[in-house]
Amino acid sequence: MRLTLFGYVLRTYVRFALGILGGLVLVFVVVDFVDRAKTYTGPGWVTDAAKLYGYKALMAVQQLGPAALLLAAGTTVSALRKQGEVTAIRALTFGPTALYAPVLAFGLLACTGFVVFDEVVATHAGRRVDEITTQRFNRWGDWRFYYTPKQWFRRGDHIFFLRAGSAQEGFADVSIFTLSREFKLQRRLDAARMEWLDGTRWRLTGVVERSFTGEKHTSVKSLESAEYELGIAASAFRIRPGRPEQMRVRELREQIVARRDVGLATKQFELALHNRFAYPLAALPAALLGVGLALRTNRRGHLTAAIVEGLLVAVAMWGLMMVCRTLVLTERLSPPVAAWTPPVLLVLAAAALWMRREGFLHVPRRWLAVR
Template identity: 80%
Template sequence: MRGTLFAYVLRTYLRFALGILLGLVVIFVVVDFVDRAKAYTGPGWVEAAAKLYGYKALMSVQQLGPAALLLAAGTAVSALRKQGEVTAIRALTFGPGALYIPILVCALGACVGLVVFDELVATHAGRRVDEITTQRFNRGGDWRIYYTPKQWFRRGDHIFFLRSGSAQEGFRDVSIFTVSKEFELLRRLDAAEMHSLEGTRWRLSGVVERHFAGEGRTTVRQLESAEYELGVPANVFRIRPGRPEQLRVAELREQIDARKEVGLATRQYELALHNRFAYPMAALPAALLGVGLALRSSRRGHLTAAIIEGLLTAVAMWGLMVVCRTLVLTERLSPFVAAWTPTFLLVLVAGAVWLRREGLLPSPRRWLAAR
C-alpha cells in the first residue's frame, strides 16, 4: 500500500511539473517572439528565427525549471485535496510524509537534472542565441561587454596593453608599463610583436624601450628584437570571451584563476559558478514550501490559491536574486552569500510552515496573546 501511494503521488507531481514547465516555456517563447518580431527580417529569416527560438526554449527550460517545480508541488497537492484524496490518505493513517517524501524525491532528481542540463545543454544554447542574434539579425545588446577581447592586464608591477593577437599565436602592437610600489612609471616597452618563450620569458620584436629616472630624465633605445623576463606565463593571458553563464564549471574555475592573475574582475564569474548549483537547488525547498502551503487547514480555493502562492513566491525569489546580483557587482556582498541566500531563505520558510502545521511553532496571534 505504501509503495503504491508513493508511486501515485510521484506520478501526479511529475505530470503537473512537466505540464507546467511546457506551458511556461511556450508562453515565454511566444511573448518573446511577439516583443521582438520587428527585428526578424531579411532572406531566410523564418529558418533563422526558428533556430533562435529553439535554442531560447532550451535556455528557458533551465531558467523556468525551478518555478515549474514550485508551482507543480502546490497544484498537485491542491488537486489531490480537491478530489478528497488527501482526506482518504489521512483516513488510511498516513501522515503528511506520504505527500512530502514522493515530491521531495522527485524534486531532488529534477534539481540534479537541471544542474546537468545547464552544464551540458543550456550553456551551449546561450552561446548560439548570442551568435544568431548578433550575426544574423544584427542586434547586439550587451554582446560587446562580454565578447570584446580584453586588452588591459596587470601582473605584479607590470601592466600590459595587448591590442591584438592571442597567447597561442603571439600578440601584436603591445605596450608594457613597469610601475613602482607608489605607482610611478619606471619603464615603458612598445613592441610590434610579442611571443612566449619558456616559462615567463618573452621575445619582443620592433622594440622601443623607455626608462624614466625621475626629474624629467628619460632614456630611449630601439631594438630589433630582445628577450625579457616579464614574470607572467602565456597561459595567464588565455581569457575566454563570453558570458559567465555560458561557460561550464571547469571553464569558470579556469577563468576565475586566470582573471585573478592579471587583475581582472572575477565576482561575476564566481557568482555564475555558485549559481550553477544554487539556482536549480532552490527548487527543492520551494517545492516543499508549496506542499506545506497546500496542506494548510484554512486553505480556500485550492488550485487558484496554489498558483497565486507559487507565482508570488517565484517573483519574491526572483527579486531577491536580482538584488543580490546587484550587491555582488557593486562589491557589497560576496558571490557565495548572494547565490545561496534565496535557497537558505526558502529552507527557513518551508521549515517554518512545516513546524507550524505540526503545532511546534506558535502562530503570531497566539504568541502575541501569550505575551
C-alpha cells in the same frame, strides 16, 4: 498500500510539473517572439527564427524549471484536497509525509537533472542564441561587453596593453608599463610584436624602451629584438571571451584563476559558478514550501490559491536574486552569499511550515495561519 499511495502522488506531481513547465516555456517563447517579431527579416528568416527559439526554449527550461516544480507542488496537493483525497489519506492514518515524500524524491531527481542540463545543454544553447541574434538578425545588445577581447592586464608591477593578437600566436602593437611601489612609472616598453619563449620570458621585436629615473631624467633606446623577464606566463593571457553563464564549470574555474592572475574582475564568474548549483537546487526547498502552503487548514480556492502563492514566491525569489546580483557586481556582497541566500531562505521557510504543522514551532496566528 504505502507504495501505492507514494506512486499515485508521485505520478500526479510529475504530470503537473511537466505540464506547468511546458506551459511556462510556451508562454515565454510566444511572448518573446511577439515582442521581437519586427526584427526578424531577410531571406529565410522563418527557419532562422525557428532555430533561435528552439535554443531559447532550451534555455527557458533551465530558467523556469524551479518555478515549475514550486507551482506543481502546490497544485498537486490542492488538486488532491479538492477531490477529498487528502482527507482520505489522513483517514488511513498517513500523515503529511505521504505528500512530502514523493515531492522530495522527484525534486531531488529533477534538481540533479537541472544541474546536468544547465552544464551540458543550456550553456551551448545560450551561445547559439547569441550567435544567431548577432550574426543573422544584427541585434547586438550587450554582446560587445562580453565578447570584446581584453587588452589591459596587470601582473605584479607590470601593466600590459595588448592591442591585438593572442597568447598562442603572439601579440602585436604592445605597451608594457613597469611601476614602482609608489605607483610611479619606472619603465615603458613599446614593441611591434611580443612572443612567448618559455616560463615567464618573452621576446619583443621593434622595441622602444624608455626608462624614468626621476622627474627630469628619461632615457630612450631602440632595439631590433630583445628578451625580457616579465614575470608572467603565456597561459595567464588566455582569457576567454563570452558570458560566464554560458561557460561550463571547468571553464569557469579556469577563467576565475586566469582573470585573478592578470587583475581582471572575477565576481561575475564566481557568481555564475555558484549559481550553476544554487539555482537548480533551489527548486527542492521551493517545492517543499509549495506543499506546506497547500496543506494549510481553512484554505479556500485551492488551485487558484496555489498558483497565486507559487507565483508570489517565485517573483520574490527572482527579485532577491536580482538584488543579490547587483550587490555582487557593485562589490557589496560576496558571490557565494549572493548565490546561496535564496535557496537558504526557501529551506528556512519550508522547514518553518513543517515544524509549525508538527507542533514544534509556535507562531502567532496573525503571522502564519497554519497548524
